[in-house]
Amino acid sequence: MFYKTNEPHGLPHNPFKALVAPRPIGWISSKSASGALNLAPYSFFNAVCDTPPIVMFSSSGYKDSVANIEATGEFVCNLATQHLQDAMNTSSKMVDSDVSEFDLAGLDTATCEIVRVPRVEAAKAALECKALSIQRLVDLAGEETNSWVVFGQVVGVHIDDDVLVDGLIDMSRLKLLSRLGYMDYAVIDEVFAMPRPQ
Template sequence: MYYEPGKTDHGLPYNPLKGCVVPRPIGWITSMNKAGLVNLAPFSFFNLLSYDPPYVCFSAGGNVKDHDPKDTVVNIEETGEFVYNLATWAQRDVMTKTSQIVERGVDEMAAAGIEPLPSKLVKPPRVGGSPVQFECLYHQTVVLAGNRPSSFHRVVFGRVIAVHIDDDVIINGKVDVLKMRPISRLGYKDYTSIESIFQMEMASPEEALTPRRVAAE
């Protein structure tokens, strides 16, 4: 099949797009408003972008009702700080709870029954029970115009200034992904969790697809 998003119809009963970039890690983002009220929400348009220094980003659509920016984005732009928490299989149910729209003025972490852990360098707390958390400083927002008011997205970039990893998931000096069992988003209502891994070496020069250019003498 072939279609041109925004121009031609895919002709399928459900939009296939999100099922085509999988699995997507879930950035479970803690933020706070100026008054100190905690907000927690999952974002699967999320990723790590670099490592020296490390940057992350997530992309948020507008609120369903009024298309205004989501609270997470408003908070981060207001206060300049957020925390990325890794969502695990054990936390799958509570994670989806935190995607629900709640009245302004409600602490979403407390409402979901999650224990807040203090951060070291930023104010928003970390999610208790999550094995990895990054404390982040707001870098910038890039607005992706939508074809409709409801499809505008705001991509929020942040610089990671502190990394917490639960010692229990560090085995032989490496982060043990199978022990953490992160969950990720697929298309539709589908998720996956990491239950197997495999390793590969980088291709050796002899296996390179094109002969290496020999430096001029």
């Protein structure tokens, strides 16, 4: 089949997010200007380069995470893993900006080394980030969309020693959770290596 994205696709659900998958889940912690804590999962999330390490996430609507990062310039990408899947899901609930999703999901905070935003203590990995830019996306017609992209430089990395084996991250221990399409998720727990051609 083929469909143009400005015409109906004729399928029961939009297939786009099921095709660009799996997507890692950046579980973004941030703090408002008045100090209210915030935590929310974003699967339009990825690393965009490694020198220096830069990540991005995109918000469909100007959500609390974007507003907080615009106000403070700091955030943390906690990596969502299988053992925290229910807490991650609970933290996606739309609540008032003065409600901490850490409390809602029963999660303890841990102090970060560089940024003034806390991380999820139970997360097996977390990236401390400083905001580089926040951009409202513009479409082909030059119209502003309802999507904002946040770019941040990673300034510190936390890794639970339990997932390090001989100095390498063992994916079968980390069990990263990733988002597919529809209501579906996948866990990365099987890995194979493929050397590059010479």
